[in-house]
Amino acid sequence: MKQWEVVIGIETHAQLSTQAKIFSGSSTAFGASPNVQANAVDIALPGVLPVLNRGAVECAIRFGLAVEAQIAPRSVFARKNYFYPDLPKGYQISQYELPVVVGGKLSIQIGEVEKVVRLTRAHLEEDAGKSLHEELGHQFVGKSGIDLNRAGTPLLEIVTEPDLRSAAEAVAYARVLHALVRWIGICDGNMQEGSFRCDANVSVRPVGQTHLGTRREIKNLNSFRFMQQAIDYEVQWQIATLEDGGRIEQATVLFDPDSGATRAMRSKEDAHDYRYFPDPDLLPLVIDAQWVDRMRAQMPELPAAKRDRLITDYGLSAYDAKVLTTSLELAGYYEAAVAAAGKSNAKACANWVTVDLAARLNREAREISDSCVSAEQLGGLVARIGDGTISNNIAKRVFDAMWNGEGSSADEIIARDGLQQITDSSALEALIDEVLSANATMVGEFRAGKEKAFNALVGKAMKATRGQANPQQVNELLRKKLG
Amino acid sequence: MSLTPEQVRRVAHLARIEISDPEVHSTLGHMNEIFGLIEAMQAVDTTGVEPMAHAQDVAQRLRADRVTETGQLDEQRAAFQAIAPETEAGLYLVPKVIE
Numbered sequence: 001m002k003q004w005e006v007v008i009g010i011e012t013h014a015q016l017s018t019q020a021k022i023f024s025g026s027s028t029a030f031g032a033s034p035n036v037q038a039n040a041v042d043i044a045l046p047g048v049l050p051v052l053n054r055g056a057v058e059c060a061i062r063f064g065l066a067v068e069a070q071i072a073p074r075s076v077f078a079r080k081n082y083f084y085p086d087l088p089k090g091y092q093i094s095q096y097e098l099p100v101v102v103g104g105k106l107s108i109q110i111g112e113v114e115k116v117v118r119l120t121r122a123h124l125e126e127d128a129g130k131s132l133h134e135e136l137g138h139q140f141v142g143k144s145g146i147d148l149n150r151a152g153t154p155l156l157e158i159v160t161e162p163d164l165r166s167a168a169e170a171v172a173y174a175r176v177l178h179a180l181v182r183w184i185g186i187c188d189g190n191m192q193e194g195s196f197r198c199d200a201n202v203s204v205r206p207v208g209q210t211h212l213g214t215r216r217e218i219k220n221l222n223s224f225r226f227m228q229q230a231i232d233y234e235v236q237w238q239i240a241t242l243e244d245g246g247r248i249e250q251a252t253v254l255f256d257p258d259s260g261a262t263r264a265m266r267s268k269e270d271a272h273d274y275r276y277f278p279d280p281d282l283l284p285l286v287i288d289a290q291w292v293d294r295m296r297a298q299m300p301e302l303p304a305a306k307r308d309r310l311i312t313d314y315g316l317s318a319y320d321a322k323v324l325t326t327s328l329e330l331a332g333y334y335e336a337a338v339a340a341a342g343k344s345n346a347k348a349c350a351n352w353v354t355v356d357l358a359a360r361l362n363r364e365a366r367e368i369s370d371s372c373v374s375a376e377q378l379g380g381l382v383a384r385i386g387d388g389t390i391s392n393n394i395a396k397r398v399f400d401a402m403w404n405g406e407g408s409s410a411d412e413i414i415a416r417d418g419l420q421q422i423t424d425s426s427a428l429e430a431l432i433d434e435v436l437s438a439n440a441t442m443v444g445e446f447r448a449g450k451e452k453a454f455n456a457l458v459g460k461a462m463k464a465t466r467g468q469a470n471p472q473q474v475n476e477l478l479r480k481k482l483g
Numbered sequence: 484m485s486l487t488p489e490q491v492r493r494v495a496h497l498a499r500i501e502i503s504d505p506e507v508h509s510t511l512g513h514m515n516e517i518f519g520l521i522e523a524m525q526a527v528d529t530t531g532v533e534p535m536a537h538a539q540d541v542a543q544r545l546r547a548d549r550v551t552e553t554g555q556l557d558e559q560r561a562a563f564q565a566i567a568p569e570t571e572a573g574l575y576l577v578p579k580v581i582e
Binding site for chain 1: 560
């Protein structure tokens with residue numbers, strides 16, 4: 001039985017979060033009525049000329065800086081020629097020999113091990129329109145409908161070296177990249193709407209073989225789950241084919257989520273003859289060092305750096321730091337909460353954000369940006385736990401009240417509802433005396449040796465204090481009095 | 484270098500140009516003439532000359548990231564679609580294409 005090695009490279013198309021298209025002034029907003037966001041440039045009327053959108057270039061620069069790549073001082077747009085009804089010009093404007101971003105790397109975590117994935121390049125290009133088939137209705141059998149609203153939406157195509165060795169690694173890479181493009185604000189990452197789409201180049205080779213096997217490209221993977229399933233299937237298929245004495249033909253394949261299988265597209269032998277050449281309508285894109293420096297000054301702290309800082313500055317566990325840096329919004333929320341609660345409460349803030357708040361957001365299907373409790377409110381609450389004003393249990397009540405809009409701050413709710421912990425031991429003793437005299441039977445049972453009765457008395461006492469006593473203190477006082 | 488009739492057919496097909504057999508041969512002649520010109524240019528010694536991607540040595544001007552297409556966009560669509568062979572519900576209709 002031969003041992004096989006899996007080799008994967010990923011190409012990702014990230015739609016850039018610009019207002020206007022890459023070469024025209026049409027809107028890129030998703031969901032408009034068909035073809036209303038397709039102007040004369042987008043539908044390729046004769047005589048129109050493309051003019052490059054500065055915002056799209058800045059997205060590319062931000063990405064290059066985030067992955068420590070070279071920003072090409074001079075890059076060139078090229079025509080990629082092919083015919084398809086959703087490509088009105090008969091070519092896609094892309095970059096070929098001289099892309100805007102060269103090299104770079106991204107770290108992924110595989111179990112406990114960190115792995116560096118090398119990037120080949122990232123280049124700017126325009127998206128095509130959309131072809132609709134089934135949506136047209138039965139009277140249009142044999143027709144496709146073309147919507148060119150998406151035509152000309154800026155894309156950054158990000159290409160890796162064939163560095164990935166399993167479906168799990170490929171998915172880990174895609175997730176890290178997805179989080180990064182959202183973090184640096186260049187792509188909304190909405191996979192359902194097609195803002196972030198991956199193609200996987202998959203091949204296998206016997207372990208020890210140095211040259212790569214023939215690859216097949218799985219197109220348009222628009223969820224991480226499908227990516228995992230598609231690559232797993234494809235790898236098994238390729239190994240089975242080779243072990244049966246077959247050969248792998250280079251092909252483009254699609255993944256069918258219903259069957260869980262990949263199938264080759266009906267492609268012609270010339271499908272990949274794109275006859276690239278520099279687009280004479282566009283001059284070289286020049287990016288000087290000053291522009292790059294300005295962009296660098298505007299970069300947010302990157303996820304890896306922030307993760308390290310949360311561990312060293314706030315003493316968080318690697319796990320908490322990782323969870324809190326899944327998005328810029330979440331990390332920002334956490335740091336604002338710590339700012340309000342004080343650094344000594346940083347760990348408690350992490351617990352509240354990753355457990356209580358996360359559970360509540362999840363239950364109500366809200367994003368962190370739509371949280372009903374602000375970071376300042378949460379920080380104020382955690383501060384009151386930290387200084388002993390309230391217990392963790394009472395804090396959950398205060399949190400609920402804030403979430404439901406019953407008070408603007410923890411301090412206000414604690415004062416209004418009289419929730420501060422009873423620390424005055426004479427007041428607590430008086431309450432406990434009442435509890436003991438009201439529950440004489442239990443006291444008798446305890447004295448007769450039933451330890452269970454003691455727990456019941458603690459419960460009664462906590463109830464009498466409306467949860468505002470320190471349970472430890474109640475316990476001790478009860479022992480003393482029953483002793 | 485000179486082309487073969489088969490290469491001419493292939494290029495014509497890639498460009499979606501219908502070409503008859505006699506045209507293949509006349510086109511072959513034209514294209515070989517062009518290749519002759521290219522060969523003459525290739526003969527020039529360009530050692531040390533940086534290749535250019537455009538005939539003019541200037542940089543691309545950029546537009547601000549602002550939506551400039553505003554106003555009566557459905558009227559504009561109607562105007563564009565008036566010259567389309569077939570449309571429906573705002574879509575351009577074409578013979579079915581599916582992979």
